[in-house]
Amino acid sequence: MERTASMEAEEEHMSKLNGKVAVVTGGTSGIGLAIAKRFLAEGAFVFITGRRQTELDRAKAALGKNAIAVQGDVSKVEDLDRLYETVRDAKGTLDIVVANAGIVENGSIDAVTPEAYDRMFDINTKGIFFTVQKSLPLLKDGSSIVLVGSSVSAMGMPAHSVYTATKAAVRSFARTFAADLKGRKIRVNTLSPGPIDTPIINGQFKTAEEAAAMREHFASLPVLGRLGTAEEMANAAFFLASDKSSYCTGIDLYADGGLSQRF
Numbered sequence: 001m002e003r004t005a006s007m008e009a010e011e012e013h014m015s016k017l018n019g020k021v022a023v024v025t026g027g028t029s030g031i032g033l034a035i036a037k038r039f040l041a042e043g044a045f046v047f048i049t050g051r052r053q054t055e056l057d058r059a060k061a062a063l064g065k066n067a068i069a070v071q072g073d074v075s076k077v078e079d080l081d082r083l084y085e086t087v088r089d090a091k092g093t094l095d096i097v098v099a100n101a102g103i104v105e106n107g108s109i110d111a112v113t114p115e116a117y118d119r120m121f122d123i124n125t126k127g128i129f130f131t132v133q134k135s136l137p138l139l140k141d142g143s144s145i146v147l148v149g150s151s152v153s154a155m156g157m158p159a160h161s162v163y164t165a166t167k168a169a170v171r172s173f174a175r176t177f178a179a180d181l182k183g184r185k186i187r188v189n190t191l192s193p194g195p196i197d198t199p200i201i202n203g204q205f206k207t208a209e210e211a212a213a214m215r216e217h218f219a220s221l222p223v224l225g226r227l228g229t230a231e232e233m234a235n236a237a238f239f240l241a242s243d244k245s246s247y248c249t250g251i252d253l254y255a256d257g258g259l260s261q262r263f
Helices: 005-017 031-041 051-062 077-090 115-136 161-180 206-222 229-241
Strands: 022-023 047-051 065-070 094-099 139-148 186-195 251-255
Touching: 005 139, 022 031, 022 077, 022 251, 031 047, 031 051, 031 229, 047 051, 047 077, 051 065, 065 077, 065 094, 065 161, 094 115, 094 229, 115 139, 115 161, 161 186, 186 229, 229 251
Parallel strands: 022 047, 022 094, 047 065, 094 139, 139 186, 186 251
Antiparallel strands: none
16 A cells, blocks of 8 residues: 555654653653653653752753653652652643663672662662552553663673662563553563663762773673763663554663673
8 A cells, every 4th residue: 555645644643752741760860861851852741750859950951841850769659659649730641651760889799788789679679660550540551661771680790789680670570560561551661771871870980080991891892882872772762652662562672782792
């Protein structure tokens, strides 16, 4: 059948997020902020979260009038309740959830403290689980959920045993959530970045020199021989959130420059 201009226009509309309402946790910088910007550019209204009010205010100013910023910590269920109360009061329903908030703290197995262990699991794993659970009353049937994991979840990465374990749990969540929510036609997928040039790299090291050296090391690991960008991750998140991925659920989309192919 010959494609018409109206068919192409309809497909283009479907690929965008016009009129959609999205939540992006950890949306104040890096991957989360880039995803929020991309969703806005595609026509969505976006709610972002962040723990630090100053950074949240800065992100809100960058995003503009079609975004609402809600201060909160995803490891605290009461903060998630407040987030979704804000979504309900402002928009009533929800189409997309990107559970992105996460932290990484490096440390060899003999150096990890119980406090560091709990902190990473509370934010990276508990936070993602309840970000999804608490969204369900607002999510429309046919919605999309994107869990941000990591390509290291299936790798043995020295000095990151706890972090990689949290991300392996995220990957497991996506498989089971997809099965749990199939009756509502809600798609759940994982986006697994590789080494990305974001401020989170700096946060792992005490000095700028150490961070620069590690950034150079990370850049040497992927097949593509460079760090990824937050905008590249936003492109992948848009694919998973939009109708472009309408036949994808339970998948793990590796956007890691080929890192996982080498280890």
